[in-house]
Amino acid sequence: MERTHLPLIPEPILRRHHVLENHDNRFRTNVRLLQAFWRTGRELRIGRHTAADGTKRLLGSRISNTAGRAGGNFMSAEIARLVYREHTYREPWSNYDEQRLWTNLLSSQPLVFNAFGPLRLDPTLATAMLRAICPDLADATADAVLFEHSPGRGVAELTGDHTAWDVAITYTREGGARGIVAIEVKYSESGWEPVKELRSRYAELMPATGLFLDPTAPELRRAPIQQLMREHVLLQATIARGDYAEGRFIVIAPQLNRPMQSACRRYAAQLAEPAEGKAGFGVVTLEAFMAAMRKVGDEAYSDALFDRYIDWSQIDDAIEESFLASLAE
Incomplete structure (x- = not known):
């Protein structure tokens, strides 16, 4: 049976693995526990969270x-070697949160x-994955990731700001046209994280893109979809500048991250009908x-x-084991 939602994990399990966080939603609680399982399995030393008052506590x-x-x-x-290289040679003004x-x-x-x-x-593999996630690009060859x-x-x-995509795949089609797939990757994020203050450039750029049913809609400028709007507008401006003949913006997120999937649907509802030349x-x-x-690719x-990221059966097993242990007491 297809899983439609994740469980409410009993508090003793969360405490045992040092992942009881009162601000977490249900999805974030589940994936936080999954990461604690992965850390334990890899025998990686547990880290600590430092609170605003300077106190530290273990965080699984x-x-x-x-x-x-x-x-x-x-x-x-x-x-890991790739990450060290990418971090060292990162694009000017790119923003990585070190922790x-x-x-x-x-x-x-790190998921990216x-x-x-x-x-x-x-x-x-880049070409094969490009064609797999974008089936209409069967004639495309990946140029760069x-x-x-x-x-x-x-x-x-x-856009005049520092908006960027988590990852982008550039490609060339058989006829020679160059394109780009701009990608935002979400894992535990809900879309309701704090948003940036928009620069004045967006007031003129958003209508000019032709991407939106109503480019003045307030919802486009606030959580949970403002970030998606900024990245999509950046892509359209890049196409309009002539960098690429075509492009698309894709969000990758877990199916059961319901807040993020809802945000994507809300964003899609703001978009005009697809048209040639539009991202x-x-x-x-x-x-x-x-x-x-x-x-x-590599099955293993x-x-x-x-x-590591979405094997919910590990959560099921932990709950079952906890239940059986309580019966035995």
């Missing part, structure tokens, strides 16, 4: 700074590298992405990625 979804510096947040030594990248198991930043690092390292990419941070003719919008579930990788790596 975090690894120690020492483990982080050793690349412990990444699925393999090869991916999130190296020690926060729950963050989508764990999911797309293999594509960066293997151009053949770019992390934390912007075609121009602070450039006035684009498309789509959603690919993290489950579908991993299934595609398993089909066209894909399975390990699945186990």
